[in-house]
Structures are given as structure tokens and as C-alpha cells.
Amino acid sequence: MSDRTVADVLMKAARAAGKAGVKGRPPLSSTAKSPKKDQGKELALAETKQLGLNDAMEELRKKQSEFDPKRAAFWKETEQVPFIFLARALDMISNESGRLVITEILCNAFRTVIATKRSDLLAVVYLSANKVAPAHEGVELGIGDAAIIKALADAFGRKEDQIKSQMKALGDLGLVAKASRSTQRLMIKPTALTCVKVLETFRFIAKESGKESQDKKRARIKALLVAATDCEPQYLVRLLQAKMRIGLAEQTVLAALAQAAVLSEHPPVLPAQLEDRLDEAVQIMKRTYSVLPIYERVIPALLDEGISKLPNVCDFTLGVPIGPMLAKPTKGVSEVLDKFQDLVFTCEYKYDGERAQIHYLEDGSVEIYSRNAERNTAKFPDVIASLIKFKKPEVTSFVLDCEIVAYDRETNKILPFQVLSTRSRKGVIISDIKIQVCLYGFDLLYLNGKALLQEQLNIRREALYNSFVEVSGVFQFATATTSNELDAIQEFLQDAINHSCEGLIVKTLEKDATYEPAKRSNNWLKLKKDYMDSIGDSLDLVPIGGFHGRGKRVGVYGAFLLACYDEDADEYQSICKIGTGFSDAMLEERSESLQKNIIPKPKPYYRYGETLGVDVWFDTVEVWEIKAADLSISPVHRAANGIVDPNKGISLRFPRLLRVRQDKSPDQATSSQQVAEMYRAQHINHHPANGNNEED
DNA sequence: AACTACTGCCC
DNA sequence: GTTATGC
DNA sequence: GCATAACGGGCAGTAGTT
Numbered sequence: 001m002s003d004r005t006v007a008d009v010l011m012k013a014a015r016a017a018g019k020a021g022v023k024g025r026p027p028l029s030s031t032a033k034s035p036k037k038d039q040g041k042e043l044a045l046a047e048t049k050q051l052g053l054n055d056a057m058e059e060l061r062k063k064q065s066e067f068d069p070k071r072a073a074f075w076k077e078t079e080q081v082p083f084i085f086l087a088r089a090l091d092m093i094s095n096e097s098g099r100l101v102i103t104e105i106l107c108n109a110f111r112t113v114i115a116t117k118r119s120d121l122l123a124v125v126y127l128s129a130n131k132v133a134p135a136h137e138g139v140e141l142g143i144g145d146a147a148i149i150k151a152l153a154d155a156f157g158r159k160e161d162q163i164k165s166q167m168k169a170l171g172d173l174g175l176v177a178k179a180s181r182s183t184q185r186l187m188i189k190p191t192a193l194t195c196v197k198v199l200e201t202f203r204f205i206a207k208e209s210g211k212e213s214q215d216k217k218r219a220r221i222k223a224l225l226v227a228a229t230d231c232e233p234q235y236l237v238r239l240l241q242a243k244m245r246i247g248l249a250e251q252t253v254l255a256a257l258a259q260a261a262v263l264s265e266h267p268p269v270l271p272a273q274l275e276d277r278l279d280e281a282v283q284i285m286k287r288t289y290s291v292l293p294i295y296e297r298v299i300p301a302l303l304d305e306g307i308s309k310l311p312n313v314c315d316f317t318l319g320v321p322i323g324p325m326l327a328k329p330t331k332g333v334s335e336v337l338d339k340f341q342d343l344v345f346t347c348e349y350k351y352d353g354e355r356a357q358i359h360y361l362e363d364g365s366v367e368i369y370s371r372n373a374e375r376n377t378a379k380f381p382d383v384i385a386s387l388i389k390f391k392k393p394e395v396t397s398f399v400l401d402c403e404i405v406a407y408d409r410e411t412n413k414i415l416p417f418q419v420l421s422t423r424s425r426k427g428v429i430i431s432d433i434k435i436q437v438c439l440y441g442f443d444l445l446y447l448n449g450k451a452l453l454q455e456q457l458n459i460r461r462e463a464l465y466n467s468f469v470e471v472s473g474v475f476q477f478a479t480a481t482t483s484n485e486l487d488a489i490q491e492f493l494q495d496a497i498n499h500s501c502e503g504l505i506v507k508t509l510e511k512d513a514t515y516e517p518a519k520r521s522n523n524w525l526k527l528k529k530d531y532m533d534s535i536g537d538s539l540d541l542v543p544i545g546g547f548h549g550r551g552k553r554v555g556v557y558g559a560f561l562l563a564c565y566d567e568d569a570d571e572y573q574s575i576c577k578i579g580t581g582f583s584d585a586m587l588e589e590r591s592e593s594l595q596k597n598i599i600p601k602p603k604p605y606y607r608y609g610e611t612l613g614v615d616v617w618f619d620t621v622e623v624w625e626i627k628a629a630d631l632s633i634s635p636v637h638r639a640a641n642g643i644v645d646p647n648k649g650i651s652l653r654f655p656r657l658l659r660v661r662q663d664k665s666p667d668q669a670t671s672s673q674q675v676a677e678m679y680r681a682q683h684i685n686h687h688p689a690n691g692n693n694e695e696d
Numbered sequence: 697a698a699c700t701a702c703t704g705c706c707c
Numbered sequence: 708g709t710t711a712t713g714c
Numbered sequence: 715g716c717a718t719a720a721c722g723g724g725c726a727g728t729a730g731t732t
Contacts, residue, residue, distance in 0.1 A: 099714060099717070142728085144703050214702095214729065243719085247713090251717055329709085354706060374705070417707060421725045425705085522715090531709095553720060579721030580710045587720095611701085629707095629708085632723065653707080655722055656709055 057088045060108045064263060065271075067108045069115035081113055081120040083193035083228075086127055087235040094246035102248055103256045110260035114303070122299050123199045129253045130242055132202050134294045135373035136321050139206045143217060143240050148173050151218045152237070155225035156180040168615070171554030173241060177225070177233040190227035198224065198236070245551050251286070257299075258285035261307045281307045290323045290518035291316040291453070293373060316451050318397060319359050321369035323518020325401075325443075327505050327526035331533065333489045336506050336525050344509045346457070347492055348478040349501040350526060351440045352417045353405030356380070360387065360398045362449075379425050380404065382433055390439075390475035394448075395467045401443035402478075406435050406687075409473040413685040414438070414500040418632055435687070441468060442478040442505075445515055457513040457523075482509070493527060500685060502629070503528035530629045530654070537678055538627045539564065539652070539670040540661050543594060544572055544606055545614035547579075556591040561614055562626065562655075563606070564639045566672040572620060573649060573672060574608035575639035576628075581657030590622070590660070597621050607649075609636035620666035625659050628652035631679040643676040650679050 052074040059072040075082055089109040093102050106128060113121050126132065133139035149167070153160045158180060166176050201220050208216045224236050238244050258281035262269060269277050284307055289298060292314045301313040316322060330336050336345075355371035366384045368376045377384070383404065391398075406420035407413070415435070423435050444464040445452055452460045470476050479499070481492050493504050504527045507513065512523050530536030541562040549558030559579035563572035582590070597619040602608070606617075633644065634651035641649040 097713065140704065142703065146702060209728085211729080245719075247718065249718060352707085370706075372705075418724075421706065423726085425726055520716090547721095549720080551720065559721060577722065582721090583711065627709095628722095630723095635724075637723090651723060653723060654708055 053084070053088070056085075057092065060089055060092060060105055060112075062108070064104055064107060064111075064259070067111065069108070069111040069264070072108065072112040073116045075116070077116045079117070080194040080196050081117050081124055083195050083198050084230055084232055085109070085112075086124060086195055087230065087232045090128075090235050090244070090246060090248070091231045093248050097247060099247070099252060103252055103259065106248065106253065106256035107259045107263070110256055111264055114260060114264045118303055120194075120196055121303065122295055123195045125253060125257060125295055125299060126199050127195055127239060128248070128256075129250045129295075130239055130244055131250075131295075132199070132206060134296075136293075136367075136369060136375045138375055139203065141202060141206050141217075141240065141242075142208075142213075143205060143221070145173060145241070147214065147218060148221070148237060148240055151221035151225065152177055152180055154218060155222040168548045169554075171548065171550040172238075172245065174234040174238040174243075174245070177237040178231065181233060192229075193224065193227050193232060198239075202239070243551070254285045254289055255282045257302070258282045258307055261285075261302050265306060284308070284310055287311070287517075288314045292320060293323065294320065316446070316453065318361055318399070318446060319365075319367055321357055321359075321367075321373040321375075322399070322445060322453075323373070324355055324357060324371055325516050325518070325524060326520040327524035328520055328522060329531055330506075330525045330527050331531050333486050333493070333527065336489070336527060337484075337486060339522070339525060340506065340508065343511055344482075345484065345506055346461075346480050346482050346509050347489055347504045347506050348442055348480045349440070349496040349499065350503045350505045350528070351403040351405045351414070351478065352500065352502045353403045353420055353437070353440075354417075356383075356400075356402050356404045356439070357445075358383070358387075358398075358400040358402065359446075360391070360395075360400075362397050376425075378427055379423065380437070381428050381430050383437065383439060385430060386471070386474050390468050390471045392467055392469065396448050397446065398444060398448070398467060399446035400441055400464075400468075401445060402439045402441040404437050404439055407438035407473050408685065408687060409436055410688065411685070412473060415685055415687050416500070419687050436473070438473050439475045440478045441475065443515065453515045453517065455514065456510050457507055457515075458509045460515065461509075493529070497529055503531075528629065530627060536627060536629070537631065537652075538625055538658060539575075539675070539678075540623050540664055540668070541575060541578075541626050542572060542620050542666045542669045543578075543590075543622055543624060544574070544602070544618055544620060545608070545612075546591070546594060546616040546618065547577070547613075548615050553587070556587050557594070557616075560590075560594075561608065561612060562624065563608075563620075563669075564672055564675050565667055565669040566607075566640075568672075569605075571605040571607055572603070572666075573638040573641060574606070574612070575637050575650065575675065576626075576652040576655045577612075578624070578626060578655050578657055580655075581627075586657075586660075594618050594622070607638040607641065609638070611636060623661040623664040623666060623669050624657055625661050626652065626655050627658050628656075629654040631675070631682060633679075640672040640676040640679070643672065644679050650675050 056072045056074040089105060093105050096102050113124050149160055149163050152163050163176055167173055170176055201224055205217045205220050225233055228236055259278050262277050262281045288310050292298060298314050301310055305313050357369040359367040366387060368380050370376050406415035408415055419435055441464060444460050444467060447463050447467060452463060468475060483489065496504055506525045506527060508523045541564055543560040544563045545561030546557040547559040549556050559577045561574055562576055562578050563574050566573055599617050599619050602617045630653040632651050632653055634649050637651040638649035644650060
């Protein structure tokens with residue numbers, strides 16, 4: 001089969017389709033954004049027979065000052081909120097790009113729920129935020145594109161291959177679902193979906209496990225799809241994918257929720273105060289959720305007590321993960337000095353491991369949470385067992401912010417992230433552990449019954465230093481300096497890198513130095529070698545394959561397969577895919593240019609992993625400069641195969657496009673020898689278990 | 697029992 | 708994780 | 715500056731298949 005024809009046809013089809021339904025980029029083709037309420041209207045009238053639906057939905061468009069919550073309800077107040085109400089609201093939002101308007105529509109929808117069926121607000125918010133449960137509860141759908149494709153084929157009586165090729169063309173399974181709507185009319189119309197029912201089904205899907213669980217999950221999805229009408233299939237699928245793609249995500253949901261609470265108050269807020277109250281409410285809601293990310297707690301409290309009293313009822317709770325504070329990237333020491341001009345600050349090593357937030361409760365129990373609030377407690381029983389050794393006896397409760405790093409206690413050296421990631425993740429037993437870890441503590445958020453979030457970093461850090469003792473290779477404080485001289489910082493950065501760290505985190509100490517949960521704060525700056533221009537690994541590589549874009553990248557390539565050139569064997573060896581660093585214009589240019597160089601099948605002198613699933617192959621014509629943070633041994637890529645590892649190639653960590661090298665031809669690309677040399681130059685600390693005879 | 701594709705979650 | 712983009 | 719949505723490598727765990 002010829003890849004060219006398939007690829008070409010799909011690409012053209014996508015362009016012709018004008019990329020309706022996914023926003024973010026002014027479409028290549030000039031099809032104007034046509035309001036699509038017209039289409040929805042007919043479908044709704046024909047199918048749902050819910051008279052008043054369209055009028056009701058029209059109400060949602062109104063400004064919040066003119067909006068009448070009950071007029072937007074087309075169901076009886078005793079009934080559960082229909083799913084189509086939310087789906088239509090989301091569809092309305094998909095046609096908007098302004099965040100204010102999006103927030104307003106969602107706010108109106110929430111107000112209607114509050115005014116009619118308050119008990120459904122929780123489900124409606126969960127669906128709006130595209131979540132199934134709090135992150136730390138570990139509820140997983142276990143449904144990906146492959147499973148959805150099967151379910152769609154099943155529900156609409158289509159062939160999987162057909163769905164797949166339509167997926168390539170439309171770039172979104174939600175749109176495929178929309179296009180698949182069953183033509184046959186059902187004899188008995190299924191009962192309308194409700195938000196509660198949909199959320200409940202998602203939770204059932206998550207619970208399904210073991211033999212034939214995939215069939216059971218698929219059956220549940222099918223049932224939802226069959227019962228769905230109008231735009232419901234599209235949004236069901238997008239919810240299952242956890243990709244809403246309509247410019248709405250959790251932060252906006254929180255804002256809308258806060259505003260809806262204010263606007264639902266009795267007596268109504270005076271117009272003169274309204275704007276301030278709304279802004280304040282949004283801040284309160286975001287802050288509350290950042291320290292207590294559990295809708296089951298926040299929403300009832302919001303409904304019962306109102307937004308103003310929310311902080312009194314919903315506060316940080318030991319055992320519940322706080323959103324970790326994040327750092328802003330900076331390009332160099334001078335930018336850091338610039339941003340922290342007159343402030344006192346400190347520099348800490350940025351360790352290359354995984355972020356951990358450790359909760360130690362009064363009863364001695366422990367929870368360990370990841371950067372994304374996943375409960376990792378069962379992954380680190382060794383950490384829990386060692387707590388007692390580095391915690392001072394007078395410490396009865398704490399929340400520690402730290403980095404867990406793979407560590408070789410023989411050589412006292414930090415091991416690479418790739419080693420850490422090989423640790424088992426579930427139900428780990430201490431005696432089975434092969435990779436030891438060291439904790440690097442850098443912040444203390446809670447101590448002996450008292451939250452420290454509001455304290456400045458110097459206070460929190462003092463508390464940290466006073467509460468724990470270092471145990472070499474088990475628990476150490478993040479290496480820090482308070483020097484504020486450019487040269488000294490530069491040197492400290494080099495020290496960090498020499499000690500197997502990624503770079504530095506620079507933090508304000510005394511002023512503007514509170515812990516800002518869940519924020520990428522300006523008070524923490526990260527400084528990595530590869531952020532700096534003219535420093536860090538950069539390679540000149542050849543695009544040899546393309547992958548059809550999804551979402552806002554439909555109609556262009558979303559990613560490319562890159563290769564280096566092996567001079568000895570005269571072959572191109574895949575080294576990584578690349579999908580970031582392109583401006584929209586650049587991505588279009590490169591897509592268009594490479595499309596002219598499509599070849600029907602890969603050249604015999606291309607080396608690559610078969611599992612990559614390349615959509616389209618290109619002749620070697622261009623050279624792109626790519627920046628990366630590190631080089632790694634790869635299970636799929638083939639660069640420098642046989643040079644560093646007998647059976648494996650080399651790949652790049654965090655690859656991104658810098659620019660197109662118009663001055664270079666493909667055979668002048670970075671050579672496999674150079675790639676191998678760059679890999680060796682990293683001076684990686686090898687784990688003893690991996691260093692010896694692996695393959696003999 | 698070994699392999700593979702898929703999924704979720706680290707970075 | 709990095710990056711680009713619209714508001 | 716914030717929020718969102720494109721996209722990266724690579725690992726363990728799981729379900730299904732050979």
C-alpha cells in the first residue's frame with residue numbers, strides 16, 4: 001500500500017474540512033468561523049423533542065446581569081440535570097475564544113443548576129473540569145484512543161479502520177463521534193442522559209478491571225453513545241479522552257463556579273459591589289481549591305456557607321495534597337538578577353528526580369504525593385521506613401516538600417532520572433527494592449499542627465532545618481547558597497550540574513516569599529543549562545517522517561521523526577520525534593515543504609523502530625537545529641546504535657525545534673559518532689546493577 | 697510463558 | 708517536561 | 715501573566731494474544 005496516496009488524501013481532506021470544531025489557530029483555509037447553533041437547533045428539535053431546549057440554551061448566552069437562571073432550565077426542578085444541557089453549553093463555549101465569555105457561559109450554566117437541582121452541581125462541575133475523582137484517589141478510566149475507537153465502531157456499526165482514517169483526517173475522535181451519529185432511528189428512544197448518570201458511568205468504567213474488563217468498559221461506553229443525541233456523542237468522547245479542546249479547563253471552571261456562587265446569593269449583591277465581589281470570589285475559590293482539591297468538600301461548603309465563608313470551612317487538611325508550587329523558567333543568571341533586583345534570594349540545586357510531598361500525621365501514618373497529587377505512598381515504603389531516622393523526635397506532624405532521587409550509596413552519587421523511573425510503582429516491598437533513593441528536602445509547609453504556607457521562605461526553611469537531621473544518602477537538605485553575585489551564581493550552577501543536577505531553583509527568601517500552592521510563581525525561578533542560548537546540547541537533524549496533527553494541528557503535521565546521519569554506514573538513524581518549538585507559521589511552512597518530498601515507503605537506509613507508527617515518510621531534504629536537555633539510551637530509536645550500547649540507540653530528552661538550518665544539507669547533519677560523543681560527555685553515574693555484563 | 701499494545705504518569 | 712498563542 | 719493546548723522520552727502495570 002502506498003503511504004503517499006493515503007497521506008495525501010487525508011491531508012487534503014482535512015484542509016478541505018476547514019478544521020471546524022477545534023479552536024486555537026486561525027485556520028489555514030480561510031473558512032470563517034461559522035456559528036453552528038443553526039445545525040444544533042434542527043437536530044435538537046428533530047431528535048430530542050425537548051421543546052424549549054433551544055430557547056433555554058439561548059438564555060445561557062446572555063450577560064450575567066441579564067441572565068435568568070430558571071429560564072435556562074428546560075427540565076422539571078425535581079429532575080436531574082440532563083447531560084445535553086452541559087453538552088450544549090460546552091458546544092457554545094467551543095465557538096468562543098475569549099476567556100471572559102467562556103467563563104460567563106459556564107457561570108450561567110452553573111447558576112441554572114444551583115437554581116434548580118443543587119445536588120447535581122457536584123456532577124456538573126466534575127464533568128466541566130473533566131475529572132472523575134480527586135487526583136489523589138487514583139481513579140483511572142483506563143480508556144485511551146484505541147478503546148474509544150473500538151467503542152465507536154461498536155456503537156455506530158462502523159469498521160475500526162474507517163474510524164481510524166477518519167481520525168487522521170479530522171484530528172479528533174470527538175469529531176469522529178459527531179460524524180458517526182447513527183442514521184438509523186431507534187424504535188424506542190432511550191431515556192435521556194443526565195450529568196449524574198454520565199459521571200456515575202465513568203466511575204463504573206474506572207472500577208472495571210481484570211479479565212474481559214476491556215469488553216465491559218466498552219459496553220458501558222457504547223451504552224452512553226447509543227443513548228446520546230445531538231452534540232452529546234462528541235462531548236462524551238472528549239470527556240473520555242480527557243481532552244476537551246474548547247479552551248475550557250479547570251482554572252476557568254473554578255472561576256465560573258465562584259462567580260455563580262456570588263450571583264446565586266440571596267439577597268442579591270448590590271450592582272455597585274458586584275465586580276469586586278466577583279473578582280474576590282474567584283481568588284478565594286482558586287486559593288481554596290489549591291489547598292483542598294476535593295470538590296466533594298468544596299462544593300457543599302460553597303452551597304451551604306457561601307463563598308465568603310469558604311476559607312473558614314475549607315482549609316488545608318493534613319493528609320490531603322496541596323498543589324505544589326512551581327518555578328518559572330529563566331534564560332540565564334542575568335535574567336534572574338534582573339527579576340530579583342533588590343530582593344534577598346537563595347539558590348538551590350535542582351535535583352533530577354521526582355517531586356514528593358510527604359504528609360506525616362499525628363497518628364504516625366504517612367502519605368506521599370506526586371507533583372500531580374497522585375498518591376505514591378505505596379511506591380516508597382523505604383522512604384516511609386526511614387522517616388524516623390531523619391525526623392527529630394519532637395516533630396509530631398509535617399508536610400515536607402522534597403525531591404526523591406535515585407542514589408547509589410556505595411559511591412555516594414546521584415543516579416539519573418531514567419534509573420529512578422525503573423522502580424516498581426505499586427505495592428512495593430522494601431526487601432525487593434533494587435534502586436535506593438535519597439530525599440532532598442527544600443521546603444516545609446506544615447509543622448506540628450501549624451500550616452507554614454503564609455510564612456516567608458527563610459522562616460519555613462529554618463523550621464525545615466530545625467525539624468530534620470541529615471542522614472547521608474537517605475535524607476539531605478537541598479544544597480543552597482545565598483550568594484547574590486553573578487559570578488558566584490554562575491559557579492554554583494556549574495557545581496549543581498557537576499553534581500548530577502539539572503540546574504538551580506532561585507527563590508526569594510524574606511519578601512514575596514510565601515508558599516504559593518499550585519502556582520507557577522514568580523518567586524521561584526528555574527535555571528537550567530539548556531535554557532541558555534548558546535549553551536546546552538543542540539543537534540542538526542533530518543526530518544524523515546511525519547505524524548498527522550490532532551486538534552488545532554489538524555491539516556498539518558503534528559510531529560516529525562528526526563534522524564542523525566551515520567557516515568560509516570551511510571544511513572539515517574532515528575533519534576527522536578519533534579513536536580514543539582514551531583510557531584504556527586513555521587509548522588505550516590515545514591508541513592507544506594515536506595509534503596512535496598513524501599516518498600511512498602521509507603528508504604532502505606533509514607533505521608527506526610517499527611512501533612513508531614510513522615504516518616508519512618520524507619526524502620532527506622531539510623536540516624533542523626534541535627535543542628535537548630539530555631541524551632538517553634532508547635528502546636526505540638536507533639541513533640548511534642552499537643556505539644554506546646550494543647543493541648540500543650540514543651534519543652533526546654525534551655527535544656524542541658530551534659530553527660531550520662538552510663545552510664546545511666542532510667549529509668552534513670550531526671553524525672552518529674557525534675551523538676555518541678555527546679552522550680559520553682554527560683558523565684552519567686551508572687548504577688552498579690546496570691554497569692556490568694548485561695548481555696552475554 | 698512470552699510477547700504486544702495500550703494506558704497512565706513521571707519527567 | 709517545552710513551547711506558542713490569545714486574551 | 716495566565717490559561718490552554720499542541721507536542722517530546724520512557725518507564726511500570728495491565729489486559730489481551732500468541
